[in-house]
Amino acid sequence: MKKKVLVGMSGGVDSTVTSILLQKEGYEVEGVYMKLHQKPGYHEENFAKAQRVGEYLGVKVHFLDLSEEFDKQVYNYFVDSYKQGLTPNPCVMCNRTIKFGKMVEFADSIGADHVATGHYIKCDGEFIYAADDPNKDQSYFLCEVKKEVLPRLLFPLGTWVKKDVKAYAANIEVLKDFATQRESSEICFVENTYDEVLAKHMDIDMPGETVDTEGNVVGTHKGYMHYTIGKRRGFFVDGAHDPHFVLDIKPETNQIVVGTKEKLEEHEFEVKQINLFKDLTEFDCMVKVRYRTTAVPCHVSINDGKARVTLEEPVFGLAKGQIAAFYEADKLIGGGVIC
Ligand SMILES: Nc1ncnc2c1ncn2[C@@H]1O[C@H](COP(=O)(O)OP(=O)(O)OP(=O)(O)O)[C@@H](O)[C@H]1O
Numbered sequence: 001m002k003k004k005v006l007v008g009m010s011g012g013v014d015s016t017v018t019s020i021l022l023q024k025e026g027y028e029v030e031g032v033y034m035k036l037h038q039k040p041g042y043h044e045e046n047f048a049k050a051q052r053v054g055e056y057l058g059v060k061v062h063f064l065d066l067s068e069e070f071d072k073q074v075y076n077y078f079v080d081s082y083k084q085g086l087t088p089n090p091c092v093m094c095n096r097t098i099k100f101g102k103m104v105e106f107a108d109s110i111g112a113d114h115v116a117t118g119h120y121i122k123c124d125g126e127f128i129y130a131a132d133d134p135n136k137d138q139s140y141f142l143c144e145v146k147k148e149v150l151p152r153l154l155f156p157l158g159t160w161v162k163k164d165v166k167a168y169a170a171n172i173e174v175l176k177d178f179a180t181q182r183e184s185s186e187i188c189f190v191e192n193t194y195d196e197v198l199a200k201h202m203d204i205d206m207p208g209e210t211v212d213t214e215g216n217v218v219g220t221h222k223g224y225m226h227y228t229i230g231k232r233r234g235f236f237v238d239g240a241h242d243p244h245f246v247l248d249i250k251p252e253t254n255q256i257v258v259g260t261k262e263k264l265e266e267h268e269f270e271v272k273q274i275n276l277f278k279d280l281t282e283f284d285c286m287v288k289v290r291y292r293t294t295a296v297p298c299h300v301s302i303n304d305g306k307a308r309v310t311l312e313e314p315v316f317g318l319a320k321g322q323i324a325a326f327y328e329a330d331k332l333i334g335g336g337v338i339c
Contacts, residue, residue, distance in 0.1 A: 002028040005154060006112040008103055009033055009061055011049030013178045014118025014157060017165045020172075021156040022116055023057055031061035032106060036070040036098065037189035049178070056174055062110070066102050073097040075189060079201045082194070085249035086321030087228045089141075089291075090187055092335075096144040096275075104149050114154050122158035125151040127277055130330040133161040140291050143325040143335025144275045198225055208254035210235050213247065213263065224254050230264060230317025245317065264316045269338055271307040271324050276334035286327045289315050289338065295327050307336060 007019045009031035023029045033050040035043050047063055054061035074094045081088035099117060107115045119138045120131035128150065131137040157165060170179035190197055198204050206223035221227065221235035231246045237258060245264050248257035269289075281302045286295035287309055297312040309324065318338055325335040 002026060003114060004028045004030065004110075004112040005114040005116050006103070006107040006110065007031050008099060008115070008117040009050035009053055010118070010184070011046035011053075012118065012184060013166055013169050013181065014120075015050075016053045016118075016175060016178050017160075017168050018116055018118040018156050019053055019057060019059075020168075022154065023059070025156075027114070029057060029059045030110060030112060031059060032064050032103065033061060034098065034103065035063065035065045035067050036094070037067060037075065039189060039191060053175065056172070062106070064102075064106055066098055069102055070094070070098055078187075078189075079198060081321050082198055082225045083202060083251065084321075085224055085251040087319035088321050089323045090189075091141045092144050092323050095142050096146065100142070100145045100149050100153070104152060107152070113152070115149070115152050116154040116156065118157055119155050120157050120160070120162075121155045123150060123153050123155050125153075128332040129158070130327070130332070131158045136162055139327075139332045140288055140323070140325045140335075143323060143332055144273070146275070147277050150277065195226065206254055208256070210237060211255050211257050213257060213259050218258070221256050224249050224251050224256055227256050229319040261316065265314045266311070266316070266318045267314050268308065268310045269318050269324075271309055271336035272305065272339045274302060274305065274307050274334065274336040276326075278333050280333070285333060286329075287311070288325045288327065289318055290322055295325075300326065306339075 005022050005027040007015060007029055009015045009019060019029055031050055031054050033047045050061050074090045077093055078088045078090045104115050120133055120136035121139050122129040122131060128139050128142050130139045166179040170176045195204055204223050204225055208221055208224060209217045210219035210221050212218050219236035219238050226234060227246045227249055229246050232243055237244045242260045244258040245261060246256050247259045247263055284299050287298045288295045296315060299310045301308045320338055322338050323335055324338050326333045
């Protein structure tokens with residue numbers, strides 16, 4: 001009997017080609033379009049596209065309204081993190097709770113053996129691996145996904161490069177407009193800027209003091225929620241000659257602490273909410289402290305649910321709240337939240 005796969009169909013080119021490839025491979029495909037946020041007009045347009053793909057393949061496309069769950073797990077977490085002076089990663093939390101959480105539950109409810117998306121990732125059922133295309137690799141964003149779901153996941157695009165995916169769609173007459181449509185922005189619920197989102201939930205016009213590491217007031221800023229650690233623009237430092245960077249954010253006093261680049265250098269840090277695909281407590285690996293950065297070698301020691309990460313070479317600008325992802329070469333072995 002054919003194995004059934006539920007594909008997350010966003011109406012974009014990646015999940016469209018994913019669906020076609022899986023059907024060609026012999027899977028029985030069903031699609032699901034998930035309504036996640038409230039961006040006006042967004043869902044009507046994208047669900048219609050997902051339905052066109054469904055018609056082309058002759059398969060059913062379900063509509064799943066997960067907006068309440070998404071608000072709770074992803075959107076509110078994003079807003080609350082900035083309120084607390086932290087830097088969130090909403091895509092990581094969405095992958096854990098929604099795409100590879102609620103979507104897997106939905107797959108169970110329709111009797112699907114597998115769940116697939118158009119992420120650029122490789123997976124062998126036990127581990128996730130970086131995609132062959134280093135510019136598109138999204139493995140970092142899956143480091144908090146629950147280990148139990150890995151055997152169910154399929155990512156046909158892990159060995160593809162984006163231009164070939166577009167060329168594939170362009171060759172299908174009725175879907176060729178998918179190849180040239182605008183690519184989705186970084187965070188799906190952000191229409192223009194983060195500030196616009198935050199302004200709906202807090203006063204973002206809150207001028208405050210910029211201080212040095214000794215606590216001396218050295219300038220002004222627009223409001224602590226506008227900054228992340230490592231940021232170098234958008235605040236004032238009186239009489240500074242060298243560039244200054246945000247070193248720390250203090251929401252309780254609406255202050256930002258700034259200093260020169262060398263003060264951003266970190267040799268060790270702690271990680272909470274640890275998720276590992278392997279049973280380990282003490283290990284050497286590579287760690288990525290943000291998405292677009294190279295991994296650095298480190299030693300990890302886990303105690304009482306927290307990991308101490310000792311770096312072999314320093315990193316600059318560790319943002320609290322951000323995600324640290326652990327790798328053994330291209331194999332993702334887990335991750336956690338920098339604290
Ligand atoms: N609203 C949604 N409903 C169903 N699946 C989704 C939705 N949003 C994203 N996905 C799934 O997650 C994958 C990765 O999402 P991401 O936002 O990174 O999209 P993308 O790289 O722009 O892909 P696409 O071209 O398919 O939109 C998508 O390829 C799709 O399979």
